[in-house]
Amino acid sequence: MGTGHKHAQGHAHGHGHEHGHGHGHGHGHGHAGHSHGPTLSAHDAPETRRSKERAILIAAALTGGFMGAEVIGGLISGSLALLADAGHMLTDFASLLLAWCAFRLARRPADWKRTYGFDRFSVLAAFVNGLTLFVIAAWILFEAVRRLRDPQEVLGGLMLWVALGGLVVNVLAFWVLSRAEGDNLNVRAAALHVMGDLLGSVAAIAASLIIIWTGWTPIDPILSVLVACIILRSAWSVVRESGHILLEGAPAGFDPRAVAADLETSLPGVARAHHVHAWSITQERPMATLEIDLAPGAVADEVRRAVKDRVRETTGMEHVTVEVAT
Structure with missing residues (x-):
């Protein structure tokens, strides 16, 4: 379920790719030393x-x-x-x-x-x-x-x-x-x-x-x-x-339904948030992926950053992969 990524301390990164099912995705995720904010524990030093x-x-x-x-x-x-x-x-x-x-x-x-x-x-x-x-x-x-x-x-x-x-x-x-x-x-x-x-x-x-x-x-x-x-x-x-x-269950404090609803109502650039999945490698390493449909006129990179910031703010989860449907 995990997406391939290149570990880097303290910065986010993104990349685009084409999927075989007929539409492209811009895709990015960020993590800061596996630190998971106020509600999810930091990955051990x-x-x-x-x-x-x-x-x-x-x-x-x-x-x-x-x-x-x-x-x-x-x-x-x-x-x-x-x-x-x-x-x-x-x-x-x-x-x-x-x-x-x-x-x-x-x-x-x-x-x-x-x-x-x-x-x-x-x-x-x-x-x-x-x-x-x-x-x-x-x-x-x-x-x-x-x-x-x-x-x-x-x-x-x-x-x-x-x-x-x-x-x-x-x-x-x-x-x-x-x-x-x-x-x-x-x-x-x-x-x-x-x-x-x-x-x-x-x-x-x-x-x-x-x-x-x-x-x-x-x-x-x-x-x-x-x-x-x-x-x-x-x-x-x-x-x-x-x-x-x-069993790849959602980490404590992370409700995929609530996260999707919050993104759709709080961010004007998000027309729809779906395919929200969350799991943990260990109790200290929670991760999530989700896909968003852009609202008319929205800029993909700006919305992607806003989505990751919003998820971090509401759940404390740092490692989030966001795919933007185009």
Whole structure:
């Protein structure tokens, strides 16, 4: 769907060409360093990307480093909450590595086969991470039902100390990711994974304290179910947004119908605006194309510039391709 273009910082450019369907088009688009104005996020600068990449790697190291301790603690104590959190941390570790690889891959320049480069891989990584959250939640729910039917002994003291350690690790990892998140869907998906871990640690602490004070072990699987439900809510948000981008859906805040109507009523040189399409390479890189019919006496280049200025003003989108029917 994207049109071929030559990247240039801070200026617009246009070109004319003839289409095989019998009419000519003047065609131009502009972008300023992928900056998308007040309502659409700016495309990450290299240093910002490196900061997010570093945050992902630190979170992966923290998560992977403590995962083994939770597995051992969960097995020894018999706690489903700890095992669920450890299983979540295992998939989080893999997901964080996938997110890190997506950032590394996105560094590669565009080529003739992939004219937009590899940025979309980060959206795919977010989509996969969201799906893994569904799998994790399903396993926790299944195991919780089994534990409620067949209660098992849980060592509350050991469970408490391991859960406290997990909470500290997850708070550090979430803090690192939240500082770098911004509007990046890949980092957001990773942060949601860690948030699920953090909630799992909180649930494990609460369950261990109740077991220590009352000896009531069913609280362990019950709180695990609560965590699973929270994970499912976060997973749906990530899958919905990343799937919307993968399906070339219109970016948030961009309504093609409203844009066309606004151009026809606000710009005297526009007789009709149609074939308005908008999509995103990533959440930070929204783009749009549209075609306009000129009003009698209108000058194509002037109208084209006015259209791009108007779209930028009303939606914040900088990268807009405008075709003028002649």
